[in-house]
Amino acid sequence: MSKQSTYQQIVNAADNLFYQNGFEHTSFTDISNLVSISRGNFYHHFKTKNDILSAVIKARLANTQAMLDEWQTAEATPEGRIKCYIHILLTNWDKIQHYGCPVGTLCTELAKLNHASKEEATQVFTLFRQWLKQQFKQLGHVDDADQLAMHVLAWSQGVATISSTFQNKEFAEQEVQKINAWLDKLNH
Amino acid sequence: MSKQSTYQQIVNAADNLFYQNGFEHTSFTDISNLVSISRGNFYHHFKTKNDILSAVIKARLANTQAMLDEWQTAEATPEGRIKCYIHILLTNWDKIQHYGCPVGTLCTELAKLNHASKEEATQVFTLFRQWLKQQFKQLGHVDDADQLAMHVLAWSQGVATISSTFQNKEFAEQEVQKINAWLDKLNH
DNA sequence: AAATTAATAGGACGGCCATCCTATTAATAA
DNA sequence: TTATTAATAGGATGGCCGTCCTATTAATTT
Numbered sequence: 149m150s151k152q153s154t155y156q157q158i159v160n161a162a163d164n165l166f167y168q169n170g171f172e173h174t175s176f177t178d179i180s181n182l183v184s185i186s187r188g189n190f191y192h193h194f195k196t197k198n199d200i201l202s203a204v205i206k207a208r209l210a211n212t213q214a215m216l217d218e219w220q221t222a223e224a225t226p227e228g229r230i231k232c233y234i235h236i237l238l239t240n241w242d243k244i245q246h247y248g249c250p251v252g253t254l255c256t257e258l259a260k261l262n263h264a265s266k267e268e269a270t271q272v273f274t275l276f277r278q279w280l281k282q283q284f285k286q287l288g289h290v291d292d293a294d295q296l297a298m299h300v301l302a303w304s305q306g307v308a309t310i311s312s313t314f315q316n317k318e319f320a321e322q323e324v325q326k327i328n329a330w331l332d333k334l335n336h
Numbered sequence: 337m338s339k340q341s342t343y344q345q346i347v348n349a350a351d352n353l354f355y356q357n358g359f360e361h362t363s364f365t366d367i368s369n370l371v372s373i374s375r376g377n378f379y380h381h382f383k384t385k386n387d388i389l390s391a392v393i394k395a396r397l398a399n400t401q402a403m404l405d406e407w408q409t410a411e412a413t414p415e416g417r418i419k420c421y422i423h424i425l426l427t428n429w430d431k432i433q434h435y436g437c438p439v440g441t442l443c444t445e446l447a448k449l450n451h452a453s454k455e456e457a458t459q460v461f462t463l464f465r466q467w468l469k470q471q472f473k474q475l476g477h478v479d480d481a482d483q484l485a486m487h488v489l490a491w492s493q494g495v496a497t498i499s500s501t502f503q504n505k506e507f508a509e510q511e512v513q514k515i516n517a518w519l520d521k522l523n524h
Numbered sequence: 525a526a527a528t529t530a531a532t533a534g535g536a537c538g539g540c541c542a543t544c545c546t547a548t549t550a551a552t553a554a
Numbered sequence: 555t556t557a558t559t560a561a562t563a564g565g566a567t568g569g570c571c572g573t574c575c576t577a578t579t580a581a582t583t584t
Contacts, residue, residue: 170448260358306494377532
């Protein structure tokens with residue numbers, strides 16, 4: 149693995165810190181400490197904190213799209229693809245347990261801050277929403293594809309928040325089973 | 337309506353500001369401006385910001401308990417009571433639309449801040465959880481009462497987050513219908 | 525009425541933060 | 555090789571924040 153550019157290192161560090169400690173609670177000092185560069189050097193790459201946030205969101209959008217594309221080719225059926233989405237709750241459990249859903253928690257924080265980038269952050273949700281909608285359409289649920297996509301989105305949000313708050317992995321596993329059964333039943 | 341004590345005014349103002357703008361984003365100046373008292377006077381009532389947070393959480397616990405008690409007497413059946421809980425999503429839609437679920441968003445924020453009061457905040461969820469569990473037990477679901485309570489909790493969290501993020505009341509209404517149908521079916 | 529306590533006001537302090545500025549070094553282009 | 559640009563370092567600035575301190579006024583008690 150070759151060394152990343154300073155720019156990429158900053159974005160990665162900010163990405164993790166925003167996720168783990170929140171956007172507002174993360175300072176320039178925190179990021180520069182993690183990347184081991186000086187605070188002054190920072191401003192050669194990003195003019196403002198909001199610029200970093202935008203870069204982080206753009207990176208998340210790209211990563212999300214890449215993941216969806218991968219699922220699209222790796223899984224033969226729409227059911228299988230939707231189950232990939234459902235399963236990330238357990239795959240990323242260690243992080244979700246501590247910090248919740250990276251998409252939902254950022255959207256919620258930016259909404260409360262009334263931050264200029266809040267719509268930008270929502271785009272990550274939109275990516276999942278449209279992709280899920282497409283899968284449900286392919287399953288023949290043409291009329292309510294979007295509603296079903298939103299349902300799955302809300303399901304994962306709720307389970308992430310509650311199982312994280314109560315530190316309860318068992319509940320997350322039970323809910324994954326439930327939603328998988330629901331999905332199977334949907335396609336009888 | 338008689339005038340509230342300064343103490344109560346501070347707690348109420350802090351409660352609203354913590355909900356609307358987040359705990360960290362709310363400053364002493366914000367609160368004292370809203371209550372129209374000086375910053376100095378503040379410290380006669382609360383020594384630290386954490387003390388205010390604790391007082392706000394205690395107030396929320398009391399208000400929640402009062403609401404649950406009211407439902408308990410107002411509604412004759414456990415189904416009716418659970419539907420009261422489900423319905424607050426629509427009752428409080430105007431606020432949820434802008435600021436999400438007051439319980440979930442505070443728990444999430446305090447978890448990211450690794451704040452000393454995060455467990456205290458979770459207690460509000462626990463109040464709902466145990467109350468819902470009791471209702472499901474009375475419906476005859478003795479073995480999985482807690483799991484069902486958690487399911488309803490997660491449902492409301494997810495719908496609040498997603499419908500708020502997408503500013504979509506219609507989706508919230510659809511989901512309320514769905515969960516009501518699920519509840520009816522559960523009791524065949 | 526006098527003494528004591530509660531409530532309020534507002535300035536002061538030290539810390540952290542985002543941002544800016546300038547100087548120095550490394551890399552690249554001419 | 556020289557000129558120019560990119561990258562880095564670190565101090566300076568001004569603002570806000572939580573907290574503290576002291577003085578003044580209102581309320582209560584003796």
